[in-house]
Amino acid sequence: MSDFKESPSQTAGPYVHIGCAPQTAGLEQRGMGAPFGHKMIAGVTPGHEMTLDITVLDGEGAPVKDALIEIWQAGPEGSYAPTAQFSNWGRQAADLTTGQARFQTLKPGALKGQAPHVLVWIAARGINLALTSRIYFPDENNASDPFMIAAGDRAETLVAAKAEPGYTHVIRLQGPKETVFFDV
Amino acid sequence: MTKNPFSPRDLQWHPPALHHDYRSTHLRAPQHKLLHMPQTETELTGPTFGQNDLGPLDDDLILNYATDGQMAQGPRIIVHGKLLDENGRAVAGKLIEVWQANASGRYRHVNDGYLAPLDDNFGGCGRCLSGADGSYSFRTILPGPYPWPNGGNDWRPAHIHFSVFGDGFAQRLITQMYFEGDPHIKLCPIVQSIPDETAIDRLVARLDMDKTIPMDIRAYRFDIVLRGRNATLFENQMEGR
Ligand SMILES: [Fe+3]
Numbered sequence: 001m002s003d004f005k006e007s008p009s010q011t012a013g014p015y016v017h018i019g020c021a022p023q024t025a026g027l028e029q030r031g032m033g034a035p036f037g038h039k040m041i042a043g044v045t046p047g048h049e050m051t052l053d054i055t056v057l058d059g060e061g062a063p064v065k066d067a068l069i070e071i072w073q074a075g076p077e078g079s080y081a082p083t084a085q086f087s088n089w090g091r092q093a094a095d096l097t098t099g100q101a102r103f104q105t106l107k108p109g110a111l112k113g114q115a116p117h118v119l120v121w122i123a124a125r126g127i128n129l130a131l132t133s134r135i136y137f138p139d140e141n142n143a144s145d146p147f148m149i150a151a152g153d154r155a156e157t158l159v160a161a162k163a164e165p166g167y168t169h170v171i172r173l174q175g176p177k178e179t180v181f182f183d184v
Numbered sequence: 185m186t187k188n189p190f191s192p193r194d195l196q197w198h199p200p201a202l203h204h205d206y207r208s209t210h211l212r213a214p215q216h217k218l219l220h221m222p223q224t225e226t227e228l229t230g231p232t233f234g235q236n237d238l239g240p241l242d243d244d245l246i247l248n249y250a251t252d253g254q255m256a257q258g259p260r261i262i263v264h265g266k267l268l269d270e271n272g273r274a275v276a277g278k279l280i281e282v283w284q285a286n287a288s289g290r291y292r293h294v295n296d297g298y299l300a301p302l303d304d305n306f307g308g309c310g311r312c313l314s315g316a317d318g319s320y321s322f323r324t325i326l327p328g329p330y331p332w333p334n335g336g337n338d339w340r341p342a343h344i345h346f347s348v349f350g351d352g353f354a355q356r357l358i359t360q361m362y363f364e365g366d367p368h369i370k371l372c373p374i375v376q377s378i379p380d381e382t383a384i385d386r387l388v389a390r391l392d393m394d395k396t397i398p399m400d401i402r403a404y405r406f407d408i409v410l411r412g413r414n415a416t417l418f419e420n421q422m423e424g425r
Contacts, residue, residue, distance in 0.1 A: 004272045007409045008383040009198045010360040011208075011374060013345060015293045018309050019283030020347055026294040027307055032248050033239030036279075037231075059211035066295075072230060072353050080229040089231035096294065111225055119226050123347075123358050126208030128199035128377055130358055134226075147221060154216075173212050183193060183218035184227045184354055 009130065012123035014066045021068060021093035037070065037091025040105045045085040047076025047106035051166030052135070054101045056094065056122055059174035063099025067124040071103055071135075073117070078109030107137070115145035122171065131181045135160050135169050151180045188223045190354045191270055191412035196379065203377035207334050227354040233279040235313060242311045245284075245324035249292075249307030256306035258287025258325030260401040263344065263361070263389065267314040270412030274318030275355075280408070281311040281347040282322065289328030289340075298330055323401065329368055341368035341375065348408055355410040362388045363404065 017025035022035055041049065052071070056064040070091045074080055080088055092101040108116045115136055123130040134147055136159045142148045148155045157179045160167035171179045201213035241248035246256045263282075267275045285291045285308065288300035292308050306325065314320045327342050343360045350356065362369050369375050369388065378384050386409070395403035 004268055004270045004409050004412075005197060005383075005386070006193065006270055006411050007357060007359050007386055008378045008380075009357060010345075010378075010387070011206075012347070012358045013360075014295060015283065015291045016345070016347075016358075018291060018293055018307070019281045019311075019345055022307075022309050025292065027292055027309060032307070032309060033237065033242055036233070036237070062211075064212065070356075072226065074226070080225060082232075087231070088229075114224060114226075117226070119353055121353065121356060124212065126206070126210075126212035128201055128203065128206075128209060128213075129195075130356065131214065132353075150219060150221060174215055178214055178216055180216070181214055181218050183195065183220045184223050 009128060011125055011128055012068055012130070014125040016066070016068045016123060017093050020091065024093040024096065037087075037089055040087045040090045040103065041085065043085050045076075045106055047086070049165075050105060050107050052103040052105055052118065052160070053163070053166070053168040054103070054120065054171065055099055055168075056124070056171045056173065061175070063094065064124050064173070065094055065096055065099040067094040067099070067101070067122055069094065069101045070121045071105070072119040072121070073105065073108040074111055076106050076109050078111050078116075113146070115140050115142040115148065117145070117147070120171070132184060133171060133179050133181050134158050137167065138162055147182070154178075154180050187414065189228055189414050190223060190352060191414070193411060197383050199377035199379070203373065205373035206377050209377075223352075223354055228352040230349060230351065230353040230356065232277075233313060233349070238311065238313065243322040245306070245308065245310045245322065248310065250305035254305045256286070256325045257303050258328075260323070261326050262321060262323055262395060262397075262401055262403040263406060264319065264321035264392075264395060264403060265405050265407040266318040267320055267348065267408050267410065268318055269350075269410050273413070274314070274316070275350055275410055276314055276316050276318060278314045278351075279311060279349045280314060280320050282324075282344050283310075284308050284324065284327040284344045285330055287325050287328050289330030300328070300330070326363070334373060338373065339368055339371070341366040341372050346408065348410065350410040351413065357408075357410060359408070360387060361406045364388050364390050
Protein backbone atom coordinates (compact mmCIF):
# COMPACT_ATOMS: atom_id res chain seq x y z
CA MET A 1 0.00 0.00 0.00
CA SER A 2 1.31 3.42 -0.93
CA ASP A 3 2.55 5.67 1.85
CA PHE A 4 0.79 8.44 0.05
CA LYS A 5 -2.81 7.36 0.19
CA GLU A 6 -5.28 10.19 0.76
CA SER A 7 -5.68 11.14 4.44
CA PRO A 8 -8.95 9.59 5.61
CA SER A 9 -11.75 12.06 6.19
CA GLN A 10 -13.28 12.80 9.58
CA THR A 11 -16.40 14.76 10.45
CA ALA A 12 -16.10 18.54 10.78
CA GLY A 13 -17.98 18.21 14.09
CA PRO A 14 -20.36 20.75 15.62
CA TYR A 15 -17.69 23.42 16.18
CA VAL A 16 -16.49 23.75 12.58
CA HIS A 17 -17.33 27.47 12.80
CA ILE A 18 -14.32 28.20 14.99
CA GLY A 19 -11.98 27.36 12.15
CA CYS A 20 -14.09 28.09 9.06
CA ALA A 21 -16.77 30.65 10.02
CA PRO A 22 -15.56 32.27 13.27
CA GLN A 23 -18.24 34.98 13.18
CA THR A 24 -20.89 32.26 13.60
CA ALA A 25 -19.10 30.70 16.59
CA GLY A 26 -19.29 34.07 18.33
CA LEU A 27 -15.52 34.27 18.09
CA GLU A 28 -14.56 37.88 17.66
CA GLN A 29 -11.33 38.18 15.71
CA ARG A 30 -8.72 39.32 18.17
CA GLY A 31 -5.36 38.68 16.51
CA MET A 32 -6.67 37.05 13.33
CA GLY A 33 -7.20 38.21 9.76
CA ALA A 34 -10.70 38.51 8.26
CA PRO A 35 -12.87 35.39 7.75
CA PHE A 36 -12.75 33.79 4.29
CA GLY A 37 -15.53 33.28 1.77
CA HIS A 38 -18.10 35.48 3.47
CA LYS A 39 -18.44 37.94 0.59
CA MET A 40 -18.42 36.92 -3.08
CA ILE A 41 -19.24 40.28 -4.66
CA ALA A 42 -17.33 43.54 -4.34
CA GLY A 43 -18.47 46.72 -6.06
CA VAL A 44 -20.33 46.85 -9.35
CA THR A 45 -20.37 43.60 -11.30
CA PRO A 46 -21.36 42.84 -14.88
CA GLY A 47 -23.51 39.83 -14.01
CA HIS A 48 -26.96 39.18 -12.67
CA GLU A 49 -26.92 39.41 -8.87
CA MET A 50 -28.94 36.82 -7.03
CA THR A 51 -29.45 35.37 -3.59
CA LEU A 52 -29.05 31.63 -3.20
CA ASP A 53 -30.64 30.31 -0.01
CA ILE A 54 -29.62 26.80 0.93
CA THR A 55 -31.10 24.61 3.66
CA VAL A 56 -29.88 21.10 4.47
CA LEU A 57 -32.49 18.73 5.96
CA ASP A 58 -31.82 15.51 7.87
CA GLY A 59 -33.74 12.23 7.67
CA GLU A 60 -36.52 13.61 9.86
CA GLY A 61 -36.83 16.78 7.81
CA ALA A 62 -35.16 18.91 10.48
CA PRO A 63 -32.70 21.59 9.33
CA VAL A 64 -29.03 20.73 9.87
CA LYS A 65 -28.20 23.81 11.91
CA ASP A 66 -24.51 23.11 12.31
CA ALA A 67 -23.71 22.63 8.61
CA LEU A 68 -20.90 24.42 6.85
CA ILE A 69 -21.74 25.07 3.21
CA GLU A 70 -19.35 26.09 0.46
CA ILE A 71 -20.19 26.87 -3.15
CA TRP A 72 -17.89 27.00 -6.17
CA GLN A 73 -19.26 28.34 -9.44
CA ALA A 74 -18.38 29.94 -12.72
CA GLY A 75 -18.83 33.70 -13.11
CA PRO A 76 -21.45 35.20 -15.45
CA GLU A 77 -19.17 34.60 -18.46
CA GLY A 78 -18.89 30.90 -17.69
CA SER A 79 -15.32 31.17 -16.39
CA TYR A 80 -13.55 30.21 -13.17
CA ALA A 81 -11.00 32.99 -13.49
CA PRO A 82 -11.57 35.25 -10.45
CA THR A 83 -11.96 39.00 -10.93
CA ALA A 84 -11.63 41.91 -8.52
CA GLN A 85 -15.43 42.14 -8.36
CA PHE A 86 -16.34 38.48 -8.03
CA SER A 87 -15.03 35.51 -6.08
CA ASN A 88 -16.18 32.15 -7.49
CA TRP A 89 -16.02 30.67 -4.01
CA GLY A 90 -18.38 31.34 -1.14
CA ARG A 91 -18.66 29.89 2.32
CA GLN A 92 -21.50 30.29 4.83
CA ALA A 93 -22.46 28.48 7.98
CA ALA A 94 -26.11 27.52 8.35
CA ASP A 95 -27.84 29.90 10.75
CA LEU A 96 -27.60 28.31 14.20
CA THR A 97 -31.33 28.86 14.83
CA THR A 98 -32.98 28.50 11.41
CA GLY A 99 -30.47 26.31 9.59
CA GLN A 100 -30.59 28.53 6.49
CA ALA A 101 -27.49 29.74 4.65
CA ARG A 102 -27.71 32.71 2.29
CA PHE A 103 -25.21 33.37 -0.49
CA GLN A 104 -25.18 36.70 -2.28
CA THR A 105 -23.72 35.81 -5.65
CA LEU A 106 -24.00 36.10 -9.44
CA LYS A 107 -25.89 33.79 -11.74
CA PRO A 108 -23.26 31.47 -13.26
CA GLY A 109 -22.78 31.28 -17.01
CA ALA A 110 -22.71 27.97 -18.87
CA LEU A 111 -19.52 25.94 -19.27
CA LYS A 112 -18.92 24.11 -22.54
CA GLY A 113 -21.19 21.08 -22.65
CA GLN A 114 -22.81 21.79 -19.28
CA ALA A 115 -25.80 23.80 -18.12
CA PRO A 116 -25.14 26.67 -15.65
CA HIS A 117 -24.56 25.16 -12.21
CA VAL A 118 -23.12 25.68 -8.77
CA LEU A 119 -21.03 23.04 -7.00
CA VAL A 120 -22.21 22.75 -3.39
CA TRP A 121 -20.15 21.11 -0.64
CA ILE A 122 -21.47 20.26 2.81
CA ALA A 123 -19.58 19.43 6.01
CA ALA A 124 -21.22 18.88 9.41
CA ARG A 125 -21.40 16.78 12.54
CA GLY A 126 -22.55 13.30 11.54
CA ILE A 127 -21.16 13.65 8.00
CA ASN A 128 -18.02 11.51 7.84
CA LEU A 129 -16.98 12.54 4.33
CA ALA A 130 -18.11 15.96 3.16
CA LEU A 131 -20.88 15.72 0.55
CA THR A 132 -20.65 17.20 -2.94
CA SER A 133 -23.71 18.02 -5.03
CA ARG A 134 -24.73 20.51 -7.70
CA ILE A 135 -27.39 23.16 -7.99
CA TYR A 136 -29.07 23.84 -11.35
CA PHE A 137 -31.60 26.55 -12.24
CA PRO A 138 -35.28 26.07 -13.14
CA ASP A 139 -35.13 28.79 -15.83
CA GLU A 140 -32.28 27.18 -17.81
CA ASN A 141 -32.23 24.33 -20.28
CA ASN A 142 -30.76 21.48 -18.23
CA ALA A 143 -31.87 18.60 -20.47
CA SER A 144 -28.52 17.84 -22.08
CA ASP A 145 -26.32 18.42 -19.02
CA PRO A 146 -24.34 15.22 -18.30
CA PHE A 147 -24.81 15.40 -14.51
CA MET A 148 -28.55 15.95 -14.89
CA ILE A 149 -28.78 13.06 -17.33
CA ALA A 150 -26.80 10.76 -15.02
CA ALA A 151 -29.07 11.69 -12.10
CA GLY A 152 -31.99 10.20 -14.04
CA ASP A 153 -35.33 10.26 -12.23
CA ARG A 154 -33.66 11.95 -9.24
CA ALA A 155 -32.43 14.93 -11.30
CA GLU A 156 -35.09 17.27 -9.94
CA THR A 157 -33.35 17.10 -6.52
CA LEU A 158 -30.57 19.17 -8.12
CA VAL A 159 -32.79 22.02 -9.32
CA ALA A 160 -33.30 25.12 -7.17
CA ALA A 161 -36.66 26.93 -6.91
CA LYS A 162 -37.17 30.52 -8.05
CA ALA A 163 -37.73 32.89 -5.15
CA GLU A 164 -37.18 36.60 -5.92
CA PRO A 165 -34.58 38.04 -5.79
CA GLY A 166 -32.94 34.69 -6.41
CA TYR A 167 -33.35 31.03 -5.68
CA THR A 168 -33.88 28.66 -2.79
CA HIS A 169 -32.53 25.16 -2.68
CA VAL A 170 -33.24 22.36 -0.23
CA ILE A 171 -30.73 19.55 0.19
CA ARG A 172 -32.22 16.36 1.66
CA LEU A 173 -29.73 13.96 3.23
CA GLN A 174 -32.25 11.11 3.35
CA GLY A 175 -35.81 10.19 2.40
CA PRO A 176 -37.79 9.69 -0.82
CA LYS A 177 -36.46 12.95 -2.27
CA GLU A 178 -32.85 12.42 -1.14
CA THR A 179 -30.54 14.79 -3.03
CA VAL A 180 -28.09 13.28 -5.50
CA PHE A 181 -24.52 13.45 -4.16
CA PHE A 182 -21.57 12.90 -6.46
CA ASP A 183 -18.24 11.15 -6.32
CA VAL A 184 -16.22 13.10 -8.86
CA MET B 185 -12.51 13.26 -21.25
CA THR B 186 -10.94 9.82 -21.24
CA LYS B 187 -8.90 9.98 -18.05
CA ASN B 188 -9.61 11.98 -14.94
CA PRO B 189 -6.86 14.37 -13.78
CA PHE B 190 -7.44 13.49 -10.10
CA SER B 191 -7.04 9.87 -9.11
CA PRO B 192 -10.26 8.28 -7.87
CA ARG B 193 -11.20 8.53 -4.21
CA ASP B 194 -11.00 5.15 -2.42
CA LEU B 195 -14.36 5.19 -0.66
CA GLN B 196 -13.51 1.98 1.29
CA TRP B 197 -10.60 3.81 2.91
CA HIS B 198 -12.71 6.73 4.13
CA PRO B 199 -15.28 6.19 6.88
CA PRO B 200 -18.68 5.11 5.50
CA ALA B 201 -21.50 7.67 5.69
CA LEU B 202 -23.40 5.51 8.20
CA HIS B 203 -21.51 4.25 11.23
CA HIS B 204 -23.88 2.78 13.80
CA ASP B 205 -21.77 3.64 16.87
CA TYR B 206 -21.58 7.30 15.81
CA ARG B 207 -25.17 8.30 16.38
CA SER B 208 -25.15 11.62 14.53
CA THR B 209 -24.70 9.70 11.27
CA HIS B 210 -28.08 7.94 11.64
CA LEU B 211 -30.17 10.80 10.27
CA ARG B 212 -27.42 12.43 8.22
CA ALA B 213 -26.00 9.60 6.13
CA PRO B 214 -27.37 9.56 2.58
CA GLN B 215 -28.86 6.18 1.73
CA HIS B 216 -28.10 6.19 -1.97
CA LYS B 217 -24.59 5.46 -3.17
CA LEU B 218 -22.61 8.45 -4.41
CA LEU B 219 -23.10 8.91 -8.15
CA HIS B 220 -19.73 8.62 -9.86
CA MET B 221 -19.06 11.20 -12.58
CA PRO B 222 -16.09 12.24 -14.72
CA GLN B 223 -14.29 15.39 -13.56
CA THR B 224 -15.08 18.66 -15.33
CA GLU B 225 -13.58 22.13 -15.02
CA THR B 226 -15.82 22.69 -11.98
CA GLU B 227 -14.10 19.95 -9.97
CA LEU B 228 -10.60 20.65 -11.33
CA THR B 229 -10.53 24.27 -10.21
CA GLY B 230 -10.84 25.81 -6.77
CA PRO B 231 -10.26 28.98 -4.77
CA THR B 232 -6.75 30.30 -4.21
CA PHE B 233 -5.38 32.15 -1.20
CA GLY B 234 -2.29 34.27 -0.73
CA GLN B 235 -0.06 35.24 2.16
CA ASN B 236 -1.63 38.71 2.03
CA ASP B 237 -4.97 37.17 3.00
CA LEU B 238 -3.50 36.04 6.33
CA GLY B 239 -2.83 37.99 9.49
CA PRO B 240 0.62 37.83 11.14
CA LEU B 241 -0.60 35.68 14.05
CA ASP B 242 -2.95 33.40 12.12
CA ASP B 243 -0.55 30.46 12.54
CA ASP B 244 0.09 31.10 16.25
CA LEU B 245 -2.80 29.93 18.44
CA ILE B 246 -0.73 30.54 21.56
CA LEU B 247 -0.85 34.26 20.85
CA ASN B 248 -3.59 35.01 18.32
CA TYR B 249 -6.36 35.36 20.89
CA ALA B 250 -4.23 36.40 23.85
CA THR B 251 -4.18 39.81 25.47
CA ASP B 252 -0.88 41.58 24.86
CA GLY B 253 1.81 40.16 27.11
CA GLN B 254 -0.20 37.02 27.94
CA MET B 255 -0.52 33.61 26.29
CA ALA B 256 -2.79 30.57 26.09
CA GLN B 257 -2.58 28.02 28.91
CA GLY B 258 -1.45 24.45 28.37
CA PRO B 259 1.48 22.42 27.04
CA ARG B 260 3.07 24.36 24.20
CA ILE B 261 3.35 22.48 20.90
CA ILE B 262 4.37 23.02 17.29
CA VAL B 263 2.29 21.06 14.78
CA HIS B 264 4.04 20.72 11.45
CA GLY B 265 4.31 18.45 8.44
CA LYS B 266 3.87 18.36 4.70
CA LEU B 267 0.89 18.73 2.44
CA LEU B 268 1.37 16.11 -0.27
CA ASP B 269 -0.64 14.38 -2.95
CA GLU B 270 -0.91 10.63 -3.46
CA ASN B 271 2.05 10.73 -5.83
CA GLY B 272 4.14 12.09 -2.96
CA ARG B 273 4.43 15.51 -4.60
CA ALA B 274 4.25 18.71 -2.58
CA VAL B 275 0.97 20.60 -2.75
CA ALA B 276 2.22 24.18 -2.52
CA GLY B 277 0.53 27.42 -1.50
CA LYS B 278 -2.71 25.89 -0.25
CA LEU B 279 -4.84 27.01 2.69
CA ILE B 280 -4.84 24.87 5.84
CA GLU B 281 -7.31 25.86 8.57
CA VAL B 282 -7.34 24.35 12.06
CA TRP B 283 -9.61 24.54 15.08
CA GLN B 284 -9.46 22.89 18.48
CA ALA B 285 -10.57 22.85 22.11
CA ASN B 286 -8.44 24.49 24.79
CA ALA B 287 -6.20 22.62 27.23
CA SER B 288 -9.26 21.78 29.36
CA GLY B 289 -11.22 20.33 26.43
CA ARG B 290 -13.57 23.31 26.05
CA TYR B 291 -14.30 25.04 22.73
CA ARG B 292 -14.79 28.77 22.46
CA HIS B 293 -18.16 28.31 20.77
CA VAL B 294 -21.67 29.51 21.62
CA ASN B 295 -22.92 25.89 21.56
CA ASP B 296 -20.26 24.31 23.79
CA GLY B 297 -21.63 24.04 27.32
CA TYR B 298 -18.99 21.68 28.77
CA LEU B 299 -18.30 22.63 32.41
CA ALA B 300 -14.52 22.87 31.91
CA PRO B 301 -13.33 26.49 31.90
CA LEU B 302 -12.66 28.73 28.92
CA ASP B 303 -9.21 30.24 28.67
CA ASP B 304 -9.40 34.04 28.25
CA ASN B 305 -6.28 33.88 26.11
CA PHE B 306 -7.25 31.06 23.76
CA GLY B 307 -9.56 31.20 20.73
CA GLY B 308 -8.74 27.88 19.06
CA CYS B 309 -8.68 29.08 15.43
CA GLY B 310 -5.63 29.08 13.17
CA ARG B 311 -4.63 28.98 9.54
CA CYS B 312 -1.59 28.94 7.29
CA LEU B 313 -0.47 28.28 3.72
CA SER B 314 1.66 25.33 2.67
CA GLY B 315 5.13 26.35 1.42
CA ALA B 316 6.78 25.58 -1.92
CA ASP B 317 7.86 22.15 -0.60
CA GLY B 318 4.40 21.52 0.89
CA SER B 319 5.55 22.19 4.45
CA TYR B 320 3.29 23.88 6.95
CA SER B 321 3.58 24.71 10.63
CA PHE B 322 1.67 26.36 13.43
CA ARG B 323 2.07 26.86 17.18
CA THR B 324 -0.64 25.95 19.64
CA ILE B 325 -1.31 24.23 22.96
CA LEU B 326 -2.14 20.57 23.47
CA PRO B 327 -5.95 20.31 23.36
CA GLY B 328 -7.72 18.41 26.14
CA PRO B 329 -10.00 15.39 25.65
CA TYR B 330 -13.71 16.15 26.13
CA PRO B 331 -16.95 14.23 26.69
CA TRP B 332 -19.70 14.34 24.06
CA PRO B 333 -23.30 13.18 23.91
CA ASN B 334 -23.47 9.91 21.96
CA GLY B 335 -25.65 7.80 24.24
CA GLY B 336 -22.88 6.51 26.49
CA ASN B 337 -19.67 7.48 28.25
CA ASP B 338 -17.97 8.88 25.17
CA TRP B 339 -14.84 11.02 25.23
CA ARG B 340 -13.02 12.39 22.22
CA PRO B 341 -9.27 11.78 22.12
CA ALA B 342 -7.26 15.00 22.11
CA HIS B 343 -7.49 16.23 18.52
CA ILE B 344 -7.10 19.13 16.13
CA HIS B 345 -9.56 19.62 13.27
CA PHE B 346 -8.09 20.32 9.82
CA SER B 347 -9.73 21.83 6.72
CA VAL B 348 -7.57 21.67 3.59
CA PHE B 349 -7.84 23.04 0.05
CA GLY B 350 -6.06 21.56 -2.96
CA ASP B 351 -5.66 22.58 -6.60
CA GLY B 352 -9.22 21.60 -7.39
CA PHE B 353 -12.41 21.32 -5.42
CA ALA B 354 -12.27 17.53 -5.89
CA GLN B 355 -9.33 17.50 -3.43
CA ARG B 356 -11.15 19.43 -0.69
CA LEU B 357 -10.76 17.57 2.61
CA ILE B 358 -11.76 17.87 6.25
CA THR B 359 -10.14 15.59 8.80
CA GLN B 360 -8.80 15.41 12.36
CA MET B 361 -5.34 14.89 13.81
CA TYR B 362 -4.75 12.75 16.91
CA PHE B 363 -1.74 12.35 19.20
CA GLU B 364 0.31 9.17 19.46
CA GLY B 365 -0.25 7.11 22.58
CA ASP B 366 -3.74 8.46 23.34
CA PRO B 367 -5.82 5.56 24.77
CA HIS B 368 -9.04 7.28 23.64
CA ILE B 369 -8.22 6.68 19.96
CA LYS B 370 -9.27 3.03 20.25
CA LEU B 371 -12.43 3.93 22.17
CA CYS B 372 -13.76 6.75 19.99
CA PRO B 373 -16.66 5.91 17.62
CA ILE B 374 -15.74 8.82 15.35
CA VAL B 375 -12.16 7.59 14.90
CA GLN B 376 -13.29 3.98 14.67
CA SER B 377 -15.74 4.81 11.88
CA ILE B 378 -12.61 4.53 9.70
CA PRO B 379 -12.60 0.83 8.76
CA ASP B 380 -8.85 0.28 8.36
CA GLU B 381 -6.31 0.54 11.21
CA THR B 382 -3.61 1.63 8.75
CA ALA B 383 -5.84 4.50 7.70
CA ILE B 384 -6.44 5.51 11.33
CA ASP B 385 -2.70 5.49 11.91
CA ARG B 386 -2.30 8.11 9.14
CA LEU B 387 -4.22 10.55 11.35
CA VAL B 388 -1.97 10.05 14.39
CA ALA B 389 0.73 12.71 14.80
CA ARG B 390 4.15 11.63 16.10
CA LEU B 391 6.25 13.38 18.72
CA ASP B 392 9.15 14.95 16.81
CA MET B 393 12.18 15.59 19.02
CA ASP B 394 14.18 16.96 16.06
CA LYS B 395 11.83 19.93 15.73
CA THR B 396 11.31 20.24 19.49
CA ILE B 397 12.91 23.43 20.80
CA PRO B 398 14.79 22.81 24.09
CA MET B 399 13.30 24.58 27.13
CA ASP B 400 10.52 26.00 24.95
CA ILE B 401 8.09 23.86 22.95
CA ARG B 402 7.59 20.25 21.81
CA ALA B 403 6.86 19.39 18.18
CA TYR B 404 4.43 16.93 16.59
CA ARG B 405 4.66 15.84 12.97
CA PHE B 406 1.53 15.33 10.87
CA ASP B 407 1.58 14.90 7.09
CA ILE B 408 -1.61 15.46 5.12
CA VAL B 409 -2.22 13.71 1.81
CA LEU B 410 -4.68 14.93 -0.82
CA ARG B 411 -5.92 13.02 -3.87
CA GLY B 412 -3.29 12.36 -6.50
CA ARG B 413 -2.93 14.51 -9.58
CA ASN B 414 -2.02 13.18 -13.00
CA ALA B 415 0.59 15.88 -13.65
CA THR B 416 0.56 15.86 -17.45
CA LEU B 417 -3.18 15.84 -17.80
CA PHE B 418 -3.54 18.40 -15.07
CA GLU B 419 -1.21 20.94 -16.64
CA ASN B 420 -2.85 20.53 -20.05
CA GLN B 421 -6.24 20.94 -18.47
CA MET B 422 -5.25 24.09 -16.64
CA GLU B 423 -3.56 25.79 -19.57
CA GLY B 424 -5.50 28.34 -21.53
CA ARG B 425 -7.93 29.01 -18.75
FE1 LIG C 1 -13.62 18.39 18.17
